[in-house]
Amino acid sequence: MTFEEVYEKAKAIFMKADVSQISEHLAFQFNITGEGEGAFYAEVNDGALSVEPYEYYDRDAVFTCTAETLFKIAEGKSDPVMAFTLGKLKVDGSIEKALSIQKLI
Numbered sequence: 001m002t003f004e005e006v007y008e009k010a011k012a013i014f015m016k017a018d019v020s021q022i023s024e025h026l027a028f029q030f031n032i033t034g035e036g037e038g039a040f041y042a043e044v045n046d047g048a049l050s051v052e053p054y055e056y057y058d059r060d061a062v063f064t065c066t067a068e069t070l071f072k073i074a075e076g077k078s079d080p081v082m083a084f085t086l087g088k089l090k091v092d093g094s095i096e097k098a099l100s101i102q103k104l105i
Contacts, residue, residue, distance in 0.1 A: 001035055001036045001067060002036055003032065003036050003037060003038030003053075004053075005036065006032055006036035006038065006067045006070075007038065007040050007053045009071065010030065010040065010051070010067075010070060010071075010074070011040075011051040013071075013074045013075075013105065014042050014049065014051050014074075014104050014105070015049065015051065017049060017104045017105065019044045019047055019048065019049045019104065020047045021047070022044050022047060022100075023046075023047065024044075024100075025043075025044065025045050025060075026042075026043065026044040026060055026097060026100055026104075027041060027042075027043040027044075027056055027058060027059040027060050028041060028042050028043075028056075028059060028060060028061050028062070028063060028098070028101060028104075029041045029055060029056045029059045029061075029062045029063070030042070030062075030063050030064075030065075030070065031062060031063070031064040031065075032065070032066065032067050032070065033064060033065065033066055034066045034067070034068075035066070035067060036067045038053070039053075039054070039055045040052060040053045040054065041054060041055070041056035041059065042104060043056065044104070049104070059093060060093055060094045060097035060098070061091055061092065061093035061094050061095075061097055061098035061101075062091070062092040062093055063089060063090070063091055063098070063101070064089070064090040064091075064092070065083070065088060065089045065090065066088075069083055069088045069089055073089070073105065074105045076105075080101065080102070
């Protein structure tokens with residue numbers, strides 16, 4: 001799987017989220033390791049979601065994992081806290097805001 005394929009699949013998953021009730025600003029960067037390596041971000045601003053294939057420097061948290069781990073979490077097949085505990089998901093930045101990722105998936 002290429003980075004473009006990983007990005008498009010992740011974007012399709014995230015864009016299904018209803019963020020209209022989220023009033024706070026959230027910005028997450030995803031660093032994909034291994035197959036499909038690359039970075040993209042998801043940002044919620046004024047109840048609107050954007051997902052772009054770039055690094056984002058004004059972010060609340062950075063998630064680092066493989067594409068497989070990201071998709072398992074997004075599809076509900078893996079718990080993000082368990083993935084973090086097992087070392088499959090690394091989180092840098094605001095843990096409080098990082099936990100709100102569950103609003104997007």
